[in-house]
Every structure is written in C-alpha cells, then in structure tokens.
Amino acid sequence: MQRPLILGAKGTLGGQLLNVYPHATAWDREEVNVLDFGSLRARVGELGFIPDAVINCVAFNDVDGAEDHPERAMALNGDFPGALAAYARELGTPLVHYSSNYVFDGVRGEYAEDDLPSPLSAYGCSKRRGEEAILSAGGQAYVVRTAVIFGPKGVSDLSKKSFVDLMLDLSAKRDTIQAVSDEINSVTYAGDLAKATRDLLAGRPEPGIYHAVNGGVASWFDFAREIFRIAGRPVKVVPVPSTQFPRKAARPPKAVLLNTKLPPLRDWKSALADFLGASRLT
Numbered sequence: 001m002q003r004p005l006i007l008g009a010k011g012t013l014g015g016q017l018l019n020v021y022p023h024a025t026a027w028d029r030e031e032v033n034v035l036d037f038g039s040l041r042a043r044v045g046e047l048g049f050i051p052d053a054v055i056n057c058v059a060f061n062d063v064d065g066a067e068d069h070p071e072r073a074m075a076l077n078g079d080f081p082g083a084l085a086a087y088a089r090e091l092g093t094p095l096v097h098y099s100s101n102y103v104f105d106g107v108r109g110e111y112a113e114d115d116l117p118s119p120l121s122a123y124g125c126s127k128r129r130g131e132e133a134i135l136s137a138g139g140q141a142y143v144v145r146t147a148v149i150f151g152p153k154g155v156s157d158l159s160k161k162s163f164v165d166l167m168l169d170l171s172a173k174r175d176t177i178q179a180v181s182d183e184i185n186s187v188t189y190a191g192d193l194a195k196a197t198r199d200l201l202a203g204r205p206e207p208g209i210y211h212a213v214n215g216g217v218a219s220w221f222d223f224a225r226e227i228f229r230i231a232g233r234p235v236k237v238v239p240v241p242s243t244q245f246p247r248k249a250a251r252p253p254k255a256v257l258l259n260t261k262l263p264p265l266r267d268w269k270s271a272l273a274d275f276l277g278a279s280r281l282t
Contacts (some may be wrong), residue, residue: 143208
C-alpha cells in the first residue's frame with residue numbers, strides 16, 4: 001500500500017493522483033495553509049507515520065495574474081517548494097514537484113531537461129526559482145516539468161477549467177472561434193501525468209529534472225480544432241496571431257518539452273480522445 005502525501009489534492013492533477021494513489025493523505029487549502037510552514041510540519045507530525053512520498057501540486061497558476069502579484073507567485077511557486085524539499089529530505093522521503101515549460105523563452109523551440117531556462121514572465125521566473133530551490137535542497141527530489149494540462153476539473157473552487165472545457169463551453173455559444181496559431185507547446189493529460197508520477201516514484205531514478213508530457217505538439221489552434229473534431233462539434237476554428245489577444249505576461253512562441261529520461265507517454269490526440277469519450281459518459 002502506497003501512502004504518499006498529496007498537497008493541492010483538489011485540483012485537476014491532484015484529483016488524478018488520487019486515482020492512482022487511493023490510500024494517499026490528501027490535503028488542500030481547507031486542511032492546511034502551506035505558507036504557514038510550522039502548521040504544515042505539525043500536521044505531518046500528527047499523521048503518526050512518514051509518507052512514502054510528498055507530491056506537491058500546490059501552485060500559483062495564473063500566468064497573467066503573476067504579473068500583478070509577483071510576490072504571491074514567488075511565495076507559492078518559488079519559496080514554498082524549496083522549504084518543502086528541505087523538509088522532505090529531513091523526513092527521508094522523496095518529493096515530486098511540478099514545474100512548467102514557461103521557464104523557457106521559446107527561442108530554441110524544443111528543450112531537453114538539461115537545457116538552460118530563461119523565463120519571460122513573473123510566473124516563469126517563480127517556477128524557475130522553485131526548481132533551483134528544490135535542487136539546492138538536495139534529497140530524493142524530482143522536478144517534473146509539464147505543459148498545458150487538461151483533464152477533469154478539480155473539486156476545489158480555485159481549480160481552473162482546462163482549455164478543453166473552455167473550448168467546449170464556447171462552442172455552445174458560437175459557431176466560429178478564433179484560436180492562437182503562433183504559440184506552440186507540448187500538451188499533457190492529467191491522468192497520464194499522474195501515472196507517470198507513480199512510475200517515477202516506483203522506479204526511483206536519480207534526483208533531478210524530468211519532463212513528462214504527451215507525445216506531439218500543438219498550437220492553441222491545433223488543439224481547439226482537434227477538440228471539436230473529436231467532440232463532433234460543428235465549429236469553425238480561425239487561426240489568429242497571439243497579438244489578437246493581448247495579455248500581461250509574455251509567452252514563449254514555442255516551448256516544446258523533450259522527454260529524454262522517462263518512458264514516452266502516448267500522443268496527446270489519443271489522450272484527448274479518451275478524455276472526451278469519458279467526459280461524454282459522465
């Protein structure tokens with residue numbers, strides 16, 4: 001029986017992790033304020049056992065909001081992960097923390113795990129700070145970079161709808177939708193990422209940075225068009241440049257994560273078809 005501690009358990013990824021770890025200790029903001037680290041340590045001490053692993057899904061994920069509140073983004077994405085890594089090392093238990101392809105500037109287009117980050121935004125800077133803090137803390141710590149997560153919305157009211165759900169919502173109101181065609185990313189199904197996390201912890205490779213994304217790449221235009229094709233929605237998707245939708249935070253034009261360390265995940269289109277098929281049955 002595997003009994004990890006999952007922080008941020010009511011988000012999209014946290015919910016999928018609970019599917020692969022049904023006996024996990026699952027905490028969200030109702031159970032503990034992670035920025036009150038003394039409280040977190042006390043709660044862990046009350047468990048009566050040391051978790052098999054600590055899996056951190058807590059994050060400030062509002063990319064544009066981080067431009068207005070960089071200190072909040074840094075607290076959750078940068079400082080907290082470093083403190084958590086030091087605590088996990090003290091406990092002697094492995095840590096998994098999730099980072100983002102937005103730590104890269106998109107100039108090279110494709111990035112392996114050891115490529116040098118150069119973030120463009122406050123959000124990207126905060127995620128990179130978290131990576132550095134974790135690696136500096138030592139211990140059995142894994143930084144898992146991922147990108148464009150989709151899957152069932154988490155039960156927390158702070159859990160955001162994925163791009164898939166946002167597009168399906170729009171398709172109920174419009175028969176033509178504009179989507180950005182000049183930003184290209186990797187795409188990741190939360191269920192597949194949860195399983196990859198389980199396999200990573202089971203294998204216990206060397207600590208460090210790993211990339212976990214589904215195979216293939218997509219612009220937002222590509223992604224939207226595939227969503228409507230699989231869902232059978234008669235929506236016309238019009239490709240537009242990113243300048244059509246001005247946003248506070250700069251995005252990398254192409255930040256594809258190359259997985260050179262872990263077993264490859266299936267193509268994102270196959271994962272999307274499974275997700276949409278399951279969604280229509282619920």
